[in-house]
Amino acid sequence: MSIDGCGAPEQGAPLPASVDVEKETVITGVVSAEGGPVAGAYVRLLDSSGEFTAEVVTSPAGEFRFFAAPGTWTLRALSRAGNGDATVAADRGINNVAVSVGA
Amino acid sequence: MSRDSVLVTADWAEKNLGADKVVFVEVDEDTTAYDGGHIPGAIKINWSTELQDQVRRDMVNKEQFEALLSAKGIANDDTVVLYGGNNNWFAAYAYWYFKLYGHEQVQLLDGGRKKWELDGRPYTKDVPQRPATNYVAKDQDLAIRAFRDDIVPSIGSHNLVDVRSPDEYAGRLAAPAHLPQEQAQRNGHIPTAISVPWSKAANEDGTFKSNEELKALYVAAGIDDDKPTVVYCRIGERSSHSWFALRELLGYSDVRNYDGSWTEYGSLIGVPIALGDEPGQA
Incomplete structure (x- = not known):
């Protein structure tokens, strides 16, 4: 990806072939409410001190994805269906985490 | 203003x-x-x-x-x-x-x-x-833009404000965590730069914090009112957000955005770099 390639990547798409899951720590999952997956939710990745690291908008299927580093992270979702948090202890490779939101 | x-x-x-x-x-x-x-x-x-x-x-x-x-x-x-x-x-x-x-x-x-x-x-x-x-x-208006050659001479004499996330500042990550890891040749930050992540200037819903909260944030971080300020991030967009808070909301008069930012500085040969959570020495 070039310097200009900073556009937020499509969240539901398969991982680009250039991403080496042996090296990357991918944190991915779905935001859901009582009615099912929540599209257009704002998901932020907070580090172990609670500091903001990144934010993405979920795909139509409610999916999000971050490229982080091994360690403990918090996911914080804001949406019209409500807000919610989840924590994950991430290792290299794919780390799946579900985030539930509610009023 | x-x-x-x-x-x-x-x-x-x-x-x-x-x-x-x-x-x-x-x-x-x-x-x-x-x-x-x-x-x-x-x-x-x-x-x-x-x-x-x-x-x-x-x-x-x-x-x-x-x-x-x-x-x-x-x-x-x-x-x-x-x-x-x-x-x-x-x-x-x-x-x-x-x-x-x-x-x-x-x-x-x-x-x-x-x-x-x-x-x-x-x-x-x-x-x-x-x-x-x-x-x-x-x-x-070059009073609000900083260039590569301005940066090294400003170490120790200006407020340098690194607005990336703490892990990018310390050199543990090379890019924001929604992007695959990539970018400059070296990780870290400009020596003496203080870390004030852009996100501290914003509320969770994306609005800016109040002027009182912003002033307290930058004072606590160690901004010296008597020195000119340069803000930077990775490619100059997050630092525009903090530039806005400092110059447009708080009224600091001499604040420049270094749009070359870390992708440029971290690829230069021979410039000083600090690693870890501390600003480091001039």
């Missing part, structure tokens, strides 16, 4: 949709977001293809900027209200850009797309047609 003159609320914006001489402009990190729905009447500027020279790594020059705004139908006496996703990062970058080229009336929509969406305000897919104008830009 009053906060109201540079920052408008979503309520104000919704009441002023379609107002004469007010142009809403979406500038988004995700350049496709506009196409899926945008504020009624808003036009789009693509930061990647329209605000970057497509050959050299640089901003577009004065003539290119004039051609762009003329084609978009933006006149010199229009009030431009900028907004976008990702907490207005790229909208703030565009704000800095408009200021750099001397646009008189430019404002940010507080909270950008996120606040607008969480509030449940209206979106449309209709793309407005605006007649072309004959826009005339001024020469770049």
Whole structure:
């Protein structure tokens, strides 16, 4: 990806072939409410001190994805269906985490 | 400078949709977001293809900027209200850009797309047609832009503010965590730079914190009021957000945005770099 390639990547798409899951720590999952997956939710990745690291908008299927580093992270979702948090202890490779939101 | 003159609320914006001489402009990190729905009447500027020279790594020059705004139908006496996703990062970058080229009336929509969406305000897919104008830009106001060669001499004499995340500052990550790891040849930060992540200037819904909260934030971080300030991040967009907070909201007079930022500095041969959570020595 070039310097200009900073556009937020499509969240539901398969991982680009250039991403080496042996090296990357991918944190991915779905935001859901009582009615099912929540599209257009704002998901932020907070580090172990609670500091903001990144934010993405979920795909139509409610999916999000971050490229982080091994360690403990918090996911914080804001949406019209409500807000919610989840924590994950991430290792290299794919780390799946579900985030539930509610009023 | 009053906060109201540079920052408008979503309520104000919704009441002023379609107002004469007010142009809403979406500038988004995700350049496709506009196409899926945008504020009624808003036009789009693509930061990647329209605000970057497509050959050299640089901003577009004065003539290119004039051609762009003329084609978009933006006149010199229009009030431009900028907004976008990702907490207005790229909208703030565009704000800095408009200021750099001397646009008189430019404002940010507080909270950008996120606040607008969480509030449940209206979106449309209709793309407005605006007649072309004959826009005339001024020469770049270099009082608000810092360059590569300004940086090393400023170590120890200026407030250097690194607004990336703590892990990028320390060198544990090379890029924001929604992007695959990539970029500059070396990780770390400019020695003596203080770490004030851009996100500390914003509330969770993307709006800016109050002036009192912002002032307390930067004072606590160690900004010296008597020194000029340079802000940087990775490619100059998050630092535009903090530049806006420091100069436009708090009124610090000498604040420059280093748009080359870490992707440039971290690839230079021979410049000093500090690793870890401390600013390091000059």
